[in-house]
Amino acid sequence: MKLKRKLKEYKPISVLYPCLVYLFLYVPILVVIVFSFNTSRMNIVFEGFTVEWYFKMFENRQLMDAFRNTLLVAFFSTVISVIMGTLCAVGLYKLESKIKNIISSSLYIPIVIPEIVFGIALLVFFSSVHLPTSMLTLIISHITFSLPFVVITVRSRIAGFDPSILEAARDLGAGEFRTFMRVTLPMIMPGVISGGMLALTLSLDDVVISFFMAGTESTTLPLKILGMVRKGVSPDVNALSTLMILGTIAIMLFSQMIQGKIEKSREAHSGVE
Amino acid sequence: MIKKLGKKLPTIVMIGPTFFWLILFVLIPLCYVIGISFLTKNAYGGVDGILSLQSYKDLFQSEYLKIFTGSLWLSLQTTILCLIIGYPFAYLIAKAPANRKKYMVLMIMLPFWINSIIRIYGWNTLLRTEGVINHLLIALGIISKPLEMLYTDGAVLLGMVYDLLPFTILPLYTSIEKIDTSLLEAARDLGATKRSTFMKIILPLTMPGIFAGSIQTFIPSLGLFYISEMMGGGKTMYIGNLIKNQFLSARNWPLGAALSIILIIITLILMKLYTRVGSLEDMA
Numbered sequence: 001m002k003l004k005r006k007l008k009e010y011k012p013i014s015v016l017y018p019c020l021v022y023l024f025l026y027v028p029i030l031v032v033i034v035f036s037f038n039t040s041r042m043n044i045v046f047e048g049f050t051v052e053w054y055f056k057m058f059e060n061r062q063l064m065d066a067f068r069n070t071l072l073v074a075f076f077s078t079v080i081s082v083i084m085g086t087l088c089a090v091g092l093y094k095l096e097s098k099i100k101n102i103i104s105s106s107l108y109i110p111i112v113i114p115e116i117v118f119g120i121a122l123l124v125f126f127s128s129v130h131l132p133t134s135m136l137t138l139i140i141s142h143i144t145f146s147l148p149f150v151v152i153t154v155r156s157r158i159a160g161f162d163p164s165i166l167e168a169a170r171d172l173g174a175g176e177f178r179t180f181m182r183v184t185l186p187m188i189m190p191g192v193i194s195g196g197m198l199a200l201t202l203s204l205d206d207v208v209i210s211f212f213m214a215g216t217e218s219t220t221l222p223l224k225i226l227g228m229v230r231k232g233v234s235p236d237v238n239a240l241s242t243l244m245i246l247g248t249i250a251i252m253l254f255s256q257m258i259q260g261k262i263e264k265s266r267e268a269h270s271g272v273e
Numbered sequence: 274m275i276k277k278l279g280k281k282l283p284t285i286v287m288i289g290p291t292f293f294w295l296i297l298f299v300l301i302p303l304c305y306v307i308g309i310s311f312l313t314k315n316a317y318g319g320v321d322g323i324l325s326l327q328s329y330k331d332l333f334q335s336e337y338l339k340i341f342t343g344s345l346w347l348s349l350q351t352t353i354l355c356l357i358i359g360y361p362f363a364y365l366i367a368k369a370p371a372n373r374k375k376y377m378v379l380m381i382m383l384p385f386w387i388n389s390i391i392r393i394y395g396w397n398t399l400l401r402t403e404g405v406i407n408h409l410l411i412a413l414g415i416i417s418k419p420l421e422m423l424y425t426d427g428a429v430l431l432g433m434v435y436d437l438l439p440f441t442i443l444p445l446y447t448s449i450e451k452i453d454t455s456l457l458e459a460a461r462d463l464g465a466t467k468r469s470t471f472m473k474i475i476l477p478l479t480m481p482g483i484f485a486g487s488i489q490t491f492i493p494s495l496g497l498f499y500i501s502e503m504m505g506g507g508k509t510m511y512i513g514n515l516i517k518n519q520f521l522s523a524r525n526w527p528l529g530a531a532l533s534i535i536l537i538i539i540t541l542i543l544m545k546l547y548t549r550v551g552s553l554e555d556m557a
Contacts, residue, residue: 014365018377021362025384025438028395031405035398043398044408084290091287103292110299114540116496116513117533120520121302124309124530144298147291176283201386207499212520222390229397229503241391248387256379 029245036238043235057236066224067240069135073210073220074203077142082196084143085150089191090184092151093158107148118145119212126213133215141213142206146199153198157191157262190262197255204248310530318524328527332535337515344512347426348494351433355441355490356483358434363445363482367452378446385439393432393503400428400504424506432504433494440493441486448482449475484550488543495536512536 031043039048057063092100110118122141123133131137165187169179185192210220219227221244225237310328312320331337366377384392399405400423407419422428452475460470498513507514512532519529 014368018362018365021358021438022380024435025381028392028399028435029384029387030395031398032391032395042403044403044405084294087287088291091284094284095288103288106295106300109303110295112540112544113303114492114496114533114536116498116516117303117306117536118299120516120529120533121306122298123520124305124526125298125302128305140298144294147294151291205386205388207388207390208496211499211517222388225394226390226499226503229394230506233394237394241394244391245387249383252379252383252386 032238033242033245036235036242038235038238041234043233043238053235053239057239060236063221063224063236063240066219066221069138069214069218070204070220070222070244072135073138073142074200076139077146077203078196078199080139081143081146081150081199082192085147085195085199086154086185086188086192088147089151089154089158090180090188092155093161107151110145111148115145115208119209122209123212133213133218135218137215138210138213138218138220141209142203145206145209146202149198149202150195153195154188154191157188157194161187190258190265193258194255194262197251197258201248201251204244204251306530306533309526310534312527314525314527318526320526325527328525328531331528332531340510340512340515343509344495347430347433347511348491350430351437351494352441352487352490354430354434355438356445356487359438359441359445359486360483363442364449366442366446367449378443381439381442389436390499390503393436393500396428396432396435397423397503423504424508426505426509429501429505429509432500433497436497436500437490437494440489444485444489445479445482448479448485452478481550484547488547492540492543495539 034046035043036053037049037051038046039050039052040046088103092103095103119141122137122144126133126137165183166179169183174182207222207226210223211226214220214223221240225233225241228237309320311324311326313323313325313327315321332341366374366381369377397404401407402419402421402423404423406422407416410416411419456474456478457470460474465473495511496513496516498511498517501507501509501511501514516529516532516536519525519532
C-alpha cells in the first residue's frame, strides 16, 4: 500500500520538476521574442501586437552593421575551418600513430584553456605583430576555436571507415586527389556537415573571444547588445535577436536531423552485415 | 627517400594547414602570455623588456586577493547550485521513456546554443526595477514598491547558474544513463531502502559525471565577465573583469597575463584531478 502511494506521489514531481527547469531556461528567451512584437517602446508591459520593429530595425545602421558582421564572421570562419579541419581529419587517418597522437592531443589545447585566456592571448599576439583588431582578427579567432571541433567531429565519422575501400580505389587507378573527391569525401559528408553546423553555432554563440577581437568598426550583434543594455534597449534589438534565436534553432534542428540520418544508415549497414 | 617523401606529401598538405594554424594562433599567443607575465609594464600601457616577478608579487595585494576569493566563492556557489538543480533533472531524463528522452535532451541543448548575451538580456528585461517581474508583482498587489533585483550579487549568481546549467546537466545525464539497472533491482531485492540505494549505489557510480559536470561549470564560470556586467552592473569585481580591465582600460598587461596564468593553472589542476578520478573509476 505504502509503496503504491509513494509511486503516485512520485509521478507528478517527475513531470513538474523538468517543467520548472525548462521554464527557467526558456522564459528569458520567450521574453525577448514576445517584446519584439510589442507596440510600446519600453520592454515592461505588452501593450499590443505589431511587426513594425522588424521593418524599423533596417533603419538602425549600427545595429544592421553589427548583424552583418556577425553573419560574415560566421560564414567565413565556418567555410575555412571546415575545409582545413576536414583535410586534417582525413590526413590524420592515414598517418602513423606517433605524430598522430601529438597532433590529436594538441587539438584539445584550445578547447581546454579558459576562453578569456584565449581571447587575451590572441589580443596580445595580434598587437605585437601590429595587426589591429578588425574583421580579419575576428575571423581568424573564430576559425581557431572552431577548427578542433570540426576535426574531432569529422574524425569520429571516419573512425568506422573500411580502409580497403580506399585501397580498391587506388588499385583501380584513381589518384590521391580523385580518391579523396570521389570516395572519401562522399563517405564522410555527414560528418563534414555536422562539423560545419557546429562551427557555425560556435561562431554565433561566442562572446568572450569576440569581445577582445572586435574593433570599433567590426563589432558583432551580441557585443552591440552588451554595450546597449545599460542605457536601455529599443525593441528593434529584440526583433533582430529573435531572428538570431530562430536561426540558431533552425541550424540545431537541421544538424539533429542529419545526426539522426547517420545513425539510421549505420544501423542499416550493421543490419546487412 | 625521395619516393617516400613523395608518398607522404599529400598527407603533409592535408594536416599542414591545421598544424601550422594551431602553432601560430594557439601555441605562440599562449607563449606570449607566459612571457609577458614576467615582464614589467611601462608608462605608456605597453611592456618593457625587463624581466621581473613583480606582477606575480602584485597578485598578493589584499585587493586582488579579495577579488580572487570572491570569484572562487561565486564559482563554487554556481557549481553547487547547478548540481543541486541539475542532478534530479538529469536523473529524471535518464529514467524517462526512450522516445521522450531524445526531446528532453534536445530541449536542454537548444538554449545552450543561443548566444548567451541575448539570453541574459532577457533576464535583464525581467529583473529591472521598472521590469516585467516588478510590474507584475505590483499589478497583482503583492508588493507596493519595486524590488531591487537587478544589479545585485544575487542577480549575478542567477545569471551564472542560468548560463552554465546545461554544462552540468549533460555529463550528469550521461553518467546516470550508464548505470546498470540490474544493480538497482538487486539492491531493492536485498531490501535496501530508496535512500540507501541512492547513497550507496547511484551516487558513487555517478561520481565521474558529478566531477565532469562540476569542472565544466566551474572553469568557464571564472571567465564570464559580461554576466557580472549585465546582471551586477559591474559593482562587484570578479577575476574575469579584472583580467579584462588589465588589457583594455588599466593597461597593465603583465598583471593581466599573470592572472591568466593562474587561471590556466587552476584549469590544469582540475583537469588532472578529473583524469585521476576517471582512471580510478576504470580500475574499479
